[in-house]
Amino acid sequence: MDFLRDPDIDPAPMAGKRVAILGYGNQGRAQALNLKDSGIDVVVGLRGGSGSTYEAETAGLRTALVEEAVASADVVMMLAPDETHAALYREIEPRLREGAALGFSHGLSVRFGFVEPRADLDVFLVAPKGPGTALRSLYQQGKGMIAVWAVEQDATGNARGIALAYGRAIGCGRAGLIASSFAEEAEADLFNEQGVVWGAVPELLIAGFETLVAGGVSPELAYLECVGELHLIAELIEARGIAGMREAISNTAELGALLGGKRIVDEGVRQRMAQIFAEVRAGRFAEELSKEKASGYERLQKARAAARSALLEQTYRSLQDREEA
Numbered sequence: 001m002d003f004l005r006d007p008d009i010d011p012a013p014m015a016g017k018r019v020a021i022l023g024y025g026n027q028g029r030a031q032a033l034n035l036k037d038s039g040i041d042v043v044v045g046l047r048g049g050s051g052s053t054y055e056a057e058t059a060g061l062r063t064a065l066v067e068e069a070v071a072s073a074d075v076v077m078m079l080a081p082d083e084t085h086a087a088l089y090r091e092i093e094p095r096l097r098e099g100a101a102l103g104f105s106h107g108l109s110v111r112f113g114f115v116e117p118r119a120d121l122d123v124f125l126v127a128p129k130g131p132g133t134a135l136r137s138l139y140q141q142g143k144g145m146i147a148v149w150a151v152e153q154d155a156t157g158n159a160r161g162i163a164l165a166y167g168r169a170i171g172c173g174r175a176g177l178i179a180s181s182f183a184e185e186a187e188a189d190l191f192n193e194q195g196v197v198w199g200a201v202p203e204l205l206i207a208g209f210e211t212l213v214a215g216g217v218s219p220e221l222a223y224l225e226c227v228g229e230l231h232l233i234a235e236l237i238e239a240r241g242i243a244g245m246r247e248a249i250s251n252t253a254e255l256g257a258l259l260g261g262k263r264i265v266d267e268g269v270r271q272r273m274a275q276i277f278a279e280v281r282a283g284r285f286a287e288e289l290s291k292e293k294a295s296g297y298e299r300l301q302k303a304r305a306a307a308r309s310a311l312l313e314q315t316y317r318s319l320q321d322r323e324e325a
């Protein structure tokens with residue numbers, strides 16, 4: 001695997017370049033501030049009347065309307081939500097300088113055709129593997145977050161150098177930059193969101209909580225067992241790997257995990273995972289994302305309301321209140 005760190009990366013391709021960061025959300029804020037602190041000339045491109053203008057300027061960043069920021073930039077980072085990229089790219093394409101670099105932090109919109117970049121542009125990916133809040137706090141601690149990088153289009157011959165130097169400037173070279181492609185990054189990320197960490201794991205926690213409560217266990221204890229311990233296993237895996245985590249827990253917990261884990265995650269689960277991966281590759285999720293935006297995020301809003309009013313959430317809040325009291 002191609003794994004590069006700061007000493008392997010030439011920062012020169014970003015020297016003297018102006019970067020327009022489009023969007024000041026989770027990633028936009030973190031990347032803009034990290035670039036500024038790395039001495040890069042940054043402008044944050046925002047929509048007219050954006051509520052983020054005040055926040056960005058208070059943080060010491062220059063802001064401009066999207067079209068002005070794009071017209072002045074050598075590197076343009078698409079850090080608005082993925083489902084807005086198609087319309088946003090149509091809006092900015094006439095403003096992009098000849099031979100500019102167009103960057104993404106997720107391969108989705110290029111892999112699934114939301115954006116078809118002009119042939120004269122360099123097109124690169126630097127996708128930090130975690131939320132912007134952590135990207136920023138790690139940078140401030142002198143550390144970094146691992147990122148995946150790729151080049152989709154190398155119109156000028158400089159795309160590789162710009163991608164790596166950009167990753168270095170946002171601090172990811174301190175941890176490591178892993179070479180990939182837009183397709184591989186997008187497909188693996190979308191699969192994980194649905195089938196593993198963000199989709200399956202919370203549902204497993206909810207199912208465990210509901211099973212205990214249905215069996216007469218108090219919601220508070222069910223919560224502490226099935227949800228509250230998650231951070232402990234996450235920290236152990238981070239520090240020691242999965243084998244090391246198993247060795248670190250009691251023999252009782254280790255035997256329980258051995259006997260129970262594979263009864264839950266059986267062959268049927270693996271088959272459904274393979275099905276999800278095939279659907280992601282066929283572009284079904286990208287279609288769903290476009291539909292969701294067109295409907296005004298109907299399903300997401302309903303799901304958020306249902307999750308907020310569930311017993312599990314009430315139990316979480318009551319435990320929080322007691323801890324803070």
Ligand SMILES: NC(=O)c1ccc[n+]([C@@H]2O[C@H](COP(=O)([O-])OP(=O)(O)OC[C@H]3O[C@@H](n4cnc5c(N)ncnc54)[C@H](OP(=O)(O)O)[C@@H]3O)[C@@H](O)[C@H]2O)c1
Binds near residue numbers: 024088
């Ligand atoms: N969230 C993460 O930690 C994370 C991690 C890795 C990669 N990524 C990738 O990073 C990219 C950005 O994701 P995010 O979660 O950071 O997004 P986000 O927080 O939802 O982005 C919100 C920002 O985008 C702006 N915005 C929304 N619609 C816009 C439009 N039509 N035109 C211009 N600006 C618009 C918003 O403007 P206003 O201020 O005006 O509301 C706001 O500043 C995505 O490609 C995502 O897949 C995200």
